[in-house]
Amino acid sequence: MTFFKGFFKKKAVPKKTVNAYDGVKKHLFALVVNYSMRENDKDGGMPEFIGEFDGVSALPKAYRYPFVYCWSDKSNNNMLVLSFNDKDIRFYCSAVIDSLKMCDEYNDLEGVVDDVINDFNRCTSDAFHETIVRLHAK
Numbered sequence: 001m002t003f004f005k006g007f008f009k010k011k012a013v014p015k016k017t018v019n020a021y022d023g024v025k026k027h028l029f030a031l032v033v034n035y036s037m038r039e040n041d042k043d044g045g046m047p048e049f050i051g052e053f054d055g056v057s058a059l060p061k062a063y064r065y066p067f068v069y070c071w072s073d074k075s076n077n078n079m080l081v082l083s084f085n086d087k088d089i090r091f092y093c094s095a096v097i098d099s100l101k102m103c104d105e106y107n108d109l110e111g112v113v114d115d116v117i118n119d120f121n122r123c124t125s126d127a128f129h130e131t132i133v134r135l136h137a138k
Helices: 020-039 086-099 109-137
Strands: 048-053 068-073 079-084
Touching: 020 086, 020 109, 068 109, 079 109, 086 109
Parallel strands: 048 068
Antiparallel strands: 068 079
8 A cells, every 4th residue: 555655645736816807707798698699589699670760860769779789771871780789788797797796806897897898899790790791692
């Protein structure tokens, strides 16, 4: 038995520090994407089309916009416009942060929410434009 003495002894592994900012950001981003996918599930994953309007100022005021939606801009040759409901995304992220009691542990949550919104807008815009290009190619 002395032969194996110390053979299976665990070696000291340096502890890794966790970047709270990145962890919170990744989780919030995943939750926002999942929520948006559920919202758009009835449209086959595509953003909800809300109609044709004559510019941004003509968009309805009393409308519950989804996180991601698209509309046709008559003032710009009926161009399809992808828009984001940043106010509701911000509210959703804040609600998640509050429910998980993250406020006490991390101070820069407003910056995390801003990064999540920017990343979500960028990723969704890229995917939407790629889909439109593929549809026009057929």
